[in-house]
Amino acid sequence: xxGVTQTPKFQVLKTGQSMTLQCAQDMNxxxxxxxxxxxxxxxxxxxxxxxxxxxxxxxxxxxxNVSRSTTEDFPLRLLSAAPSQTSVYFCASSRDSxxxxxxxxxxEGSWLTVV
Amino acid sequence: xxxxxxxxxxxxxxxxxxxxxxxxxxxxxFQYFMWYRQYSRxxxxxxxxxxxxxxxxxxxxxxxxxxxxxxxxxxxxxxxPSDSATYLCAMSDxxxxxxxxxxxxxxxxxx
Numbered sequence: 001x002x003g004v005t006q007t008p009k010f011q012v013l014k015t016g017q018s019m020t021l022q023c024a025q026d027m028n029x030x031x032x033x034x035x036x037x038x039x040x041x042x043x044x045x046x047x048x049x050x051x052x053x054x055x056x057x058x059x060x061x062x063x064x065n066v067s068r069s070t071t072e073d074f075p076l077r078l079l080s081a082a083p084s085q086t087s088v089y090f091c092a093s094s095r096d097s098x099x100x101x102x103x104x105x106x107x108e109g110s111w112l113t114v115v
Numbered sequence: 116x117x118x119x120x121x122x123x124x125x126x127x128x129x130x131x132x133x134x135x136x137x138x139x140x141x142x143x144x145f146q147y148f149m150w151y152r153q154y155s156r157x158x159x160x161x162x163x164x165x166x167x168x169x170x171x172x173x174x175x176x177x178x179x180x181x182x183x184x185x186x187x188x189x190x191x192x193x194x195x196p197s198d199s200a201t202y203l204c205a206m207s208d209x210x211x212x213x214x215x216x217x218x219x220x221x222x223x224x225x226x
Contacts, residue, residue: 004158033213040123042203042216043159058213090158104214106158 003027006091006107013081013114021076021110023091029105031094032074036060036087037109043090049074050096081114088112118142121204121217129225134191138204138217141185145206145215148180150189153201153219162202163189194224 007022025032033048035058045058049068063085065077074093078085091107121138128134136150146167151159163178165171165187171178179188187206191198204217 035216040218042119042121042218043205043214044216045213048213092158103161103164106160108158109156 004091004093004105004107006089006110008110009108010111011113013078013112015081015083015114017081019078019081021078021089021091021112023074023076023107024072025074025091025093025105026072027093027095027105028071029093030071030096032068033058033092034064034066034074034076035090035092037090038087046076046089078112083114086112086114117218118215119204119206119217121220123218123220125221125223127223127225128194130194130196132194132224134189134194134198134222134224136189136191136202136204136220136222138187138206139185140187140206140215142206142208142215143182143185144208146209147207148178148187149205149214150176150178151203151205151216153203155200159203191222194222196224196226199223 004025030051034046035043037043044060047066049055055066089110092104094104119140148165150163152162153159165178168180168182175192177190201219201221203219205214
């Protein structure tokens, strides 16, 4: 099993460009989410999805868009990149939204630099 | 003020020492408490999970939760160089699956 796969691993964008970070999981998990990790800030939730066709905003959703057309895929779109979006992005998935004893699996991260 | 506070360190200890990590939080509704380990350039992986107050032990790792003080701890006994990583605390309440993370503490175990 591949687990949670994120692409690309590294990306440099110019201010104003748009791009999509891909996330795929092969564990048939219902719950998927995107976090960003910045120095001194920990991981902050951007968007999440409790199942195909259902998405919702997290703590820091501005400037990002998501969709969930299949159970496996949960892409994150940057609409018009800004330097403040320079960060490490992690996709995560879990069996469902019941947190008791439910392990969250993280991808290996996507390093994004906006210049 | 952040919802979850964690001293970022860094923390450097000799091999075999006990590593003590902790987090404080402000939301009294938090019921689920987790510790994640994150190696450099990798995603976090779940290390320990505790529900409500109490202690939990798993091999060399012990997690403690004191809800009255809003304080959680992770102890690593007989630390090894392979324990060198960033340790993140995370927590959530019973009705909201979204996790609140601490900033992470970077630990180096010297051989």
